Amino acid sequence: MLDRMSGDAGAGAAVKADCYGLGVSICVPTLVEAGCRNFFVANWDEAEELSHYVAPEQIAVLQGPVTPQEADFAKASGILPVINSIHQAKLWTKAGGGTCHLMIDTGINRLGIAPSDISDPAIAALDIDVAMSHLASADEDGPMNARQLALYRECLGSVRHKRESLANSAGIALGMDYAFDLTRPGLALYGGIARPELEGRIKQVAYIKACVLQTRSLKAGDAVGYNGEFVASEPMRVGTISIGYADGFLRARGPGEAFMFEGKRLPLLGKVSMDMVVVDLAHAPEVKEGDWLDVPFDLLNAARQSSVSQYELLTVLGRRLRHWS
Ligand SMILES: *Cc1c(COP(=O)(O)O)cnc(C)c1O
Numbered sequence: 001m002l003d004r005m006s007g008d009a010g011a012g013a014a015v016k017a018d019c020y021g022l023g024v025s026i027c028v029p030t031l032v033e034a035g036c037r038n039f040f041v042a043n044w045d046e047a048e049e050l051s052h053y054v055a056p057e058q059i060a061v062l063q064g065p066v067t068p069q070e071a072d073f074a075k076a077s078g079i080l081p082v083i084n085s086i087h088q089a090k091l092w093t094k095a096g097g098g099t100c101h102l103m104i105d106t107g108i109n110r111l112g113i114a115p116s117d118i119s120d121p122a123i124a125a126l127d128i129d130v131a132m133s134h135l136a137s138a139d140e141d142g143p144m145n146a147r148q149l150a151l152y153r154e155c156l157g158s159v160r161h162k163r164e165s166l167a168n169s170a171g172i173a174l175g176m177d178y179a180f181d182l183t184r185p186g187l188a189l190y191g192g193i194a195r196p197e198l199e200g201r202i203k204q205v206a207y208i209k210a211c212v213l214q215t216r217s218l219k220a221g222d223a224v225g226y227n228g229e230f231v232a233s234e235p236m237r238v239g240t241i242s243i244g245y246a247d248g249f250l251r252a253r254g255p256g257e258a259f260m261f262e263g264k265r266l267p268l269l270g271k272v273s274m275d276m277v278v279v280d281l282a283h284a285p286e287v288k289e290g291d292w293l294d295v296p297f298d299l300l301n302a303a304r305q306s307s308v309s310q311y312e313l314l315t316v317l318g319r320r321l322r323h324w325s
Helices: 016-020 024-033 044-050 068-077 086-094 143-156 169-173 299-306 310-315
Strands: 039-041 059-061 080-083 099-104 127-133 163-165 208-218 236-241 258-261 264-269 277-280 292-295
Touching: 016 024, 016 044, 016 310, 024 044, 039 044, 044 059, 044 068, 068 080, 068 086, 080 086, 080 127, 127 143, 258 277, 299 310
Parallel strands: 039 059, 059 080, 080 099, 099 127, 127 163
Antiparallel strands: 208 236, 208 292, 236 277, 258 264, 258 292, 264 277
16 A cells, blocks of 8 residues: 555555564565565664575665664664765775665654765765655644755756655655655654544554453452442453563553453553553453463554554564464
């Protein structure tokens, strides 16, 4: 879908933070099969792990070489650094140089070379494949996107390069002007909806299930969980489920949320614990120990319900969750 939305531009993939928490070992082979050939990670440890799955020249390290050792590692491994400063450009050239990428900071003021430094001899000496920039507010409407687009275009005229790249997931939804040669979606690959234009086009891709550890009957007046925040007003049957905030099911996910069993809603009761939550079994009296429940993980709804961003809901997923795809 993302590839189709950006015309002739190739679709790369941001696979940092273990593919936003979903697992490099599952997601990267799937992306390769779908035709992806450009992968972006944050740092060199992530790059090394990724190199078990894709060729080194297909990997770009967004934070670039911070030390001479990292520049040497890049040179030896064939993994491409994204150069973010004159200092990094010099480190890379000193390590032997060769193909690299360049990040130009057009207004996010986070990482990347300032437009005023782009004509520096250290930058002119680089052999740049992708000259890229990153949008600060692509998920919002406002003057910032067009301003960054214009400045990015201006900078491209001042530096030798082969390919151009600006759009993250939300940037793709801003339209063809933002597509250039290569896009860099992250969130949308993992089912996140970065802008309304993507609603109904990007599907949920990660589903979470959790096991019923125990069921019990409560009397009127019985309280559930830490600090007894839920108190039964009448006799009821409840289930204790094996997932908690250490698995990335945060306390913020508690209020008003419900687990599902065969389409039946099982509202959460009381506080989320580290390893467990308790749900109301009124709508599914047939649930028994050992059954599996669906954990609510539609990212857009979960983000609205909890006020935690879709990015954070993904990247906090815990290591105790096992892949079963
Ligand atoms: C993380 C990142 C992306 C992907 O952004 P999404 O909003 O997840 O699509 C793209 N480019 C850069 C430089 C990034 O750091």
